[in-house]
Amino acid sequence: MPRHVVTLTLTEDLLAFNRAVGIVRRRNLPIESLSVGPAELRGYQRLTLLLTAEDEAVDRMIRQLRKMVGVLEATGCRSSSAITRELALIRVRAPRARYAQLLDALALFNAIVLDESAGEIVAEVTGSEPFIRSLVRSLEAFGIVEIVRSGAVAMTTAGVFAVLHDRSPQESILPVRPADPVPANAREPATSIPHAQEMRR
Amino acid sequence: MPDTLTGAQLLCQLLLEQGVDLMFGYPGGAIMPFYHALPEYPGLRHVLVRHEQAAAHAADGYARATGRAGVCVATSGPGATNLVTGLATAHMDSSPVVAITGQVARAMVGRDAFQEIDVLGITLPITKHSVMVQDITELADRVREAFVIALEGRPGPVLIDIPKDVQNQKISWADVRHPRRAAWLAVPRSSGMASVEGIAEAARLIDGAVRPLLMIGHGVILADAYAEVRHLAEKTGMPVVTTLLGISAFPDGHPLHLGMPGMHGEVHVNRAIQHADLIVGIGLRFDDRVTGNTAQFAPKARIIHVDLDPAEIGKNIPVAVGIVGDARAVTASLAGTVSGRHREEWLAEIRGGTRLRPESYRGDLTPQSILESIHDIGGVRASIVSDVGQHQMWVAKLYPYARPNSHFTSGGLGTMGFAVPAAMGVQLARPDETVWAISGDGGFQMNMQEMATMVQEGIPVKMAIFNNGYLGMVRQWQQFFHGRRYSSTPIWSPDYVQLAAAYGIPGYRVECIEQVESTVARALADSGPVLVEFMIEQEANVFPMIPPGGSLSEAIEAEPVSAVPAA
Secondary structure (H helix, E strand, O other), X not given: OOEEEEEEEEEOXXXXXXXXXXXXXXXXXXXXXXXXXXXXXXXXEEEEEEEEOOHHXXXXXXXXXXXXXXXXXXXXXXXXXXXEEEEEEEEEEOOHHHHHHHHHHHHHOOOEEEEEEOOEEEEEXXXXXXXXXXXXXXXXXXXXXXXXXXXOEEEEOOOOOOOXXXXXXXXXXXXXXXXXXXXXXXXXXXXXXXXXXXXXX | OOOEEEHHHHHHHHHHHOOOOEEEEOOOHHHHHXXXXXXXXXXXXXXXXXXXXXXXXXXXXXXXXXXOXXXXXXXXXXXXXXXXXHHHHHHHOOOOEEEEEEEOOHHHOOXXXXXXXXXXXXXXXXXXXXXXXXXHHHHHHHHHHHHHHHHOOOOOOEEEEEEXXXXXXXXXXXXXXXXXXXXXHXXXXXXXXXXXXXXXXXXXXXXHOOOEXXXXXXXXXXXXXXXXXXXXXXXXXXXXEEOHHHOOOOOOOOOOEEEOOOOOOOHHHHHHHHHOOEEEEEOOOOOHHHHOOHHHOOOOOEEEEEEOOHHHOOOOXXXXXXXXXXXXXXXXXXXHHOOOOOXXXXXXXXXXXXXXXXXXXXXXXXXHHHHHXXXXXXXXXXXXXXXXXXXXXXXXXXXXXXXXXXXXXOOOOOOOOOHHHHHHHHHHHOOOOXXXXXXXXXXXXXHOOHHHHHHHHOOOOEEEEEEOOEOHHHHHHHHXXXXXXXXXXXXXXXXXXXXXXXXXOOEEEEOOHHHHHHHXXXXXHOOOOEEEEEEOOOOOOOOOEOOOOOOOOOOEOOOOHHHOOOO
């Protein structure tokens, strides 16, 4: 099954977060990673989910998420068309005898040493999930004490979040158009919120 | 009006502003400030139910009958949890209900206070939206939003949870009288305008189809698209199939009307679906009770799906053309685009497939005879509210619905106990009409306490009980698929005539066909609530029936041999 990145822009409150996660949870889709942080719009947060599931299941979920009050945008794509990055903090044993070797290993992964005390080092590394996994593997030889990972954040390579989960052309579903003309309540004087484009073709 | 209002007074004021004149509820500790303010607002009629579930169903019934939001009120904790089934029912059937619940004071929230429950957490998946008002300065926005959200687009229930101390906070009316533009209103959403290409493509497919079928659902009723659908059907000669919630969206006696599809649909209706080369679905969601096994649903047909909710398009079955839009607008423009045509051959082919089934009832007090009497004596100005089970299917299929939106039932959730309280809501929405609440003996006992509400509030619902001494639909499944092991389906009933008498309601028992007409006439002649119990055959079954998981081509049309009673 393909791996997907699902990105949600929703109002910045726990209830909206709870409701959105509930929509995902209800479908029992295996979530590999979930991260949340402020979006570029004030008052909105962005949720990034990584999950492995059939295109159709992810598509159905995204359509349900789009209906939720407070969701500005819900998009998804195969993870292969996205840049994903994750931050990890790793506390690793640093025995004096192998200190230089450890620093070499960290340098190889561009990891930064944040703290060093009592025979341990706390390192920070940023990268794709496999990248972090390989660092973790190479640090195992030294003895990992603790790992904290942020969960992945992602952007599509095209610079926009294109929805790739609508039907393939063979199934000949017609494009489902967003508001045209805009509903009365969206026609009011412009606010600071730029209208998210719904790109569904 | 004093300029300074409490939260409770403001809430009343806002309800009036939203056009509310009726609500169903039950007071309790955390909602007491609201009930304290209520007598100051005589424009708000409050119907005291006997159980909060009934408040939610009654609000739902009111909403379905009027197209306006139905309002129910409950206290925190058990009051709120009792609303849950009613909210889920409204959610599944896209009914605009606004539920207002009291909550413990803000300082007590999260401490397991007396009657504190996380009602937002409980209702998240069964409401269109839900919110807790954190301060009186938010109250006006939240209430106004709630009504917009409940009614806009695909309708649904919204819950507003208001802590007791917020109900007691004070605010100046001048500060909140003008609606503020709330943040979520800026969110662009699909407006219901269909794409021009979609309409053109759909019209092309309809013009090219030899055996097209129009399937219509609740969306047609919600969008008030009766005339448009009828015009489309008549112009194209497309036969019309109405889903359970689409019943009464198209006149039953119309020559193009075929009936209800699906698990208990008539064989010729399901066969028409299986033979069709095009299905035009408007305002329905291709529920599993309609499609049977989706892999074998309408194998020869391309499907055009019109729905207001983009998430419905292609959700259950793949479609050739999906059109997101309001059923009325889309149907009107479709009807304007297609070419006029007759399809007599196709209609004759379908009609040729109709055949009389060997009647499964013994005796003559059949559901059909009862429903015919109810119709013939009551006339067309009647609304029928059914419960869930065997009688629901009989009421759906055997009563001739001539008038739009005259049939009400819990379709998606299948909530037993729905009919009696929902009928109260329908009755209050349509005070000049006869409203029948038709239940089985099982479902009636789930909410029969509401007879007290009818008496206290003067709600003249006519209650009919189809009493067969069983949870009949479950018994039927046990008969067909579980070797006649009638596990926990025989159900004892009280003496309903005496029960009605205890409530001060006239009650009648009908045991043979000769008593039907006179009893129905007496029930209708009474100006108040009446209960009529019909002693129907114990093991009558609903035919035809598609076995669960089966395709629409696999109907069971008669009693399995093993099931013929020894008598």
